Amino acid sequence: MRNTYTNEIAELHKWVENTDYQLGTGLSFLHTEVEVQVTCQRICFIANCIQEEYPFYASHLPVISQRLFSGNRLSGFTLNSAVFGELYIITQQLFSEPINIQCWTNIHPRIVQKSKDVFCDGHFDSAAEKAIKELETRLRELFQQLKPGAGVPTKIGDIVGALLGDNGVFHFCDTSTVSGKDQRRGVKLLFDGMFAAYRNPAAHANLPYTKREAVEQIMLTSQLMYILDRPCLL
Incomplete structure (x- = not known):
């Protein structure tokens, strides 16, 4: 329609x-x-x-x-x-x-660039898929930035682990405190769940989305994208 x-x-x-x-x-x-x-x-x-x-x-x-x-x-x-x-x-x-595009005012600019026009044309599933693909691209960029010279893993789960695991190189919060460790662990679980629930199934089949489902996925992707924009604490 x-x-x-x-x-x-x-x-x-x-x-x-x-x-x-x-x-x-x-x-x-x-x-x-x-x-x-x-x-x-x-x-x-x-x-x-x-x-x-x-x-x-x-x-x-x-x-x-x-x-x-x-x-x-x-x-x-x-x-x-x-x-x-x-x-x-x-x-x-x-x-x-x-x-109505009001919700896009708070979405990460990279997600807006990839998904907004597609979403406004009514292709909700494609808009959601493009958002998560852009998140994956950002993770690969961050890996290359923080681990120069290292080969970028093929599997996105390995990249998430290298960046956000217990010994990961992306330190976006203070892990010297219990709350900081909990936050880091929770964020990693969000990334793992995001790719397991949305990216991996989409790689094998076309997933239909309602407008609400697409908005929810895009907003979560935007939240994770903003986390990756945080400065890396040394």
């Missing part, structure tokens, strides 16, 4: 822009029955797709579709300019932000 939604909002945006241009000429014109039917069906379809992200727009767009045109097939259909003005504003926002 999301791929279809992206296409439909693009088509509605195109129609709105063209209609706005025609209105700007000051000339009166009529709309065909087919144009009216397609436009109203498109508006209602979009409303159905955005119930979670934009509940007010979702409830108001069907009302707009009912009031947007007046007339009949014989005499032609005219446009309600006031209602069109509402549709214009709503369409501009939906076209620029097809999915």
Whole structure:
């Protein structure tokens, strides 16, 4: 549905822009029955797709579709300019932000770069997979940085162990205290669990994700990415 939604909002945006241009000429014109039917069906379809992200727009767009045109097939259909003005504003926002992207403001920039556009296109599973792949890339970079000259292990679990194990080289917290040791051990378990639960299965099959599942995985990946940004304590 999301791929279809992206296409439909693009088509509605195109129609709105063209209609706005025609209105700007000051000339009166009529709309065909087919144009009216397609436009109203498109508006209602979009409303159905955005119930979670934009509940007010979702409830108001069907009302707009009912009031947007007046007339009949014989005499032609005219446009309600006031209602069109509402549709214009709503369409501009939906076209620029097809999915509510507020959650991305706190996501790690590297994850945003790899996953945000894919997520906003509705490819939630791909967005989650790209996020965890970027986390793996960062781990490999950190290994090379802290162990120059050493060969980077093929298995990600070996990299996590070399960085975050009891004798690991990435010291992001004070392990001279009990709480510091607990934090380090807990963080390593998070990394191990993340790759065991998400990265390894995804390497063998395409995993379907709902929007909620993708957001949860992306946020956890972002949290772990920020941990890797901490300075290494000597």
